Amino acid sequence: MSNVITWVPACKLDDIEQEGAIRFDHGGRTYAIYRGPDDSVYCTAGLCTHEAIHLADGLVMDYEVECPKHSGAFDYRTGEAIRLPACENLKTYPAEIVDGEVRVALG
Amino acid sequence: MDRIVIIGAGESGTRAAFALRESGFTGSVTLVGTEPHLPYERPPLSKPVNGAVQMKPICGAEALKAAGIDYLQGVSALNVDPHARSVALSAGGTLTYDKLLLSTGARPRRLTCPGSERALDFRTLGDAETIFSRAAAGQNVAIIGGGLIGMELAAVLRGKGIDVGIIEMAPKPLGRAVPARFAARFHARHQAEGVGFHLGQGIAEITDDAVVLADGGKVPADIVVAAIGVQPDTALAEAAGIAVGNGILTDGHLRTSDPNIYASGDCAAVAQPGGGHVRFESWRNARAQAEAAARNMAGGKEIFAAIPWFWTDQYDLGLQVAGLPHPDHQSVIRQLEGGELEFYLDGGCLVAAAGLGVGNGLAKEIKLAEMLIAAGISPDPAVLADPGVNLKSLLKSARAA
Structure with missing residues (x-):
């Protein structure tokens, strides 16, 4: 065990549309990385907590992502489930931009 | 109260x-x-x-x-x-x-032909357990009805190596539920996957090993599923x-x-x-x-006015439809990298949209289209057709107007 955060390089900021998301697979798991309207970046677990649907296919508006299947929605900054049928929060992971590269801490 | x-x-x-x-x-x-x-x-x-x-x-x-x-x-x-x-x-x-x-x-609607009691329904958990516990690779399944349920079931069964025949009264499958353009795409995909189609055919009888068509032809069937709505x-x-x-x-x-x-x-x-x-x-x-x-x-006075929306998944293809497309509507196609969107205009006003792509690839476009429909806009068809114009920016300018 270590408290040192391990950052994983994920993509370039320009790979993500503003107010958009991309899927990121790493270590046998899937994540979603978001670029907010203010160009800040965020990372959550990749699958909706209601059914295993990739959230990166969903619409991002402001700081919300909507599941492409059942329209459940989350605040991707906090992972909070904000619209049914999603009722369980999403796990979130630290994300940051370094020299135009997005990196995430998945530990 | x-x-x-x-x-x-x-x-x-x-x-x-x-x-x-x-x-x-x-x-x-x-x-x-x-x-x-x-x-x-x-x-x-x-x-x-x-x-x-x-x-x-x-x-x-x-x-x-x-x-x-x-x-x-x-x-x-x-x-x-x-x-x-x-x-x-x-x-x-x-x-x-x-x-x-x-x-x-x-x-489920029931068939009325001789032997109709041999046909399984596909509606409840019990129905699904019956079908999937009996259907095994190498068997023949005849699905009566080429609507959404019949076509979705056919795709799943083909994925399990089961031979599937679809029997449909109408000349084409999915005619009632899906815009013609996308119904044709699904039809072609099912054919490429080896599904046999028997179109424009009524049913004479269901026997223990076949569905006998009105024209006398036989569709071999270890299992018959009725999916006629x-x-x-x-x-x-x-x-x-x-x-x-x-x-x-x-x-x-x-x-x-x-x-x-x-x-x-x-x-x-x-x-x-x-x-x-x-x-x-x-x-x-x-x-x-x-x-x-x-x-x-609970005391409210709300008028129900949601825009109809549904999805269907067949093989790796996903279709989503918002609003009620009608053959009389003006159709505008937008070709995208991940698939194709069709917008439907009625007197210039955007009233419906459908998108077919791989998986949920076009879901966000359909969601935006749904919001554009709700905004009641009459967009320039050339703008709708142009994949370079972001639907989100169209929505933002519609809302700002």
Whole structure:
């Protein structure tokens, strides 16, 4: 065990549309990385907590992502489930931009 | 007003029970469901995982208890007495109500040809378990009906190495539910996957090893599934003297001809602003009507006006449709990297959109199209067709205008 955060390089900021998301697979798991309207970046677990649907296919508006299947929605900054049928929060992971590269801490 | 009874514990009835609590209703809520399970989602039934049918409950027993919902599992309503405001139950006894919601759903249409008892339905968890436990690689399955359910089932069965034949009365599959352009794409994909089509064909008879067509041809079948559509379950309403047509007729508030009785979901035919009643068979509609009916039963005055929306997944293709496309609409195509969008304009106004791509690849475009439809815009067709114009920016400028 270590408290040192391990950052994983994920993509370039320009790979993500503003107010958009991309899927990121790493270590046998899937994540979603978001670029907010203010160009800040965020990372959550990749699958909706209601059914295993990739959230990166969903619409991002402001700081919300909507599941492409059942329209459940989350605040991707906090992972909070904000619209049914999603009722369980999403796990979130630290994300940051370094020299135009997005990196995430998945530990 | 302190007692609400809901008949039917499918997606709509169950959603309504919870939505009543979300609306602040504090009286008693009783949910009556015929099936011997917790309320469950139907869409996963056609998607078995590792050969096993998924039973995905809509909610757990704890959630029902925590919300103070009295769930009567495996109990049917025998009749409704609108004057006494009571419901007689198969388990014995009666429930009295101040407001009643009918979410009785729909049941599969039955074939009437000789041997029709050999055909399996595909609607409930029990139906799905029967089909998937019997269907094995190398067998022949004949699906009668080339609608959404029949085509989705065919795709899943082909994925398991089962030979599938689809028999359809109409000259093309998916003619009723899906815009022609995308129906043709699905048809071609199924053909490429080896599904046999018998179109424009009636059924003469079902034997133990084949479906005999009206023209004498035989489609070999170890298993026969009837997927010829559903009919709304209106029997309780009809016997209670409530107005029914193609469904239980409601006004825009989802209230039936009895002021204390509401209807939602597959069984409800809802009055439209332009006249007539429309009934929708979709997951989202079941939930959206449940929420509106619950708010109205709790004292609201809401007119139900959600834009119809559904999806279908076949092989790796996903189609989503928002609004009600009609062949008379002006069609505008937008070609995208991940698939194709079709917009439908009526007198210049955007009224519907459909998108076909791999998986949920076009879901966000359809969601934006739905919001554009709700905004009531009349866009320049050239702009809609141009993949370089972001639909989100179109929406933002529509909202700013």
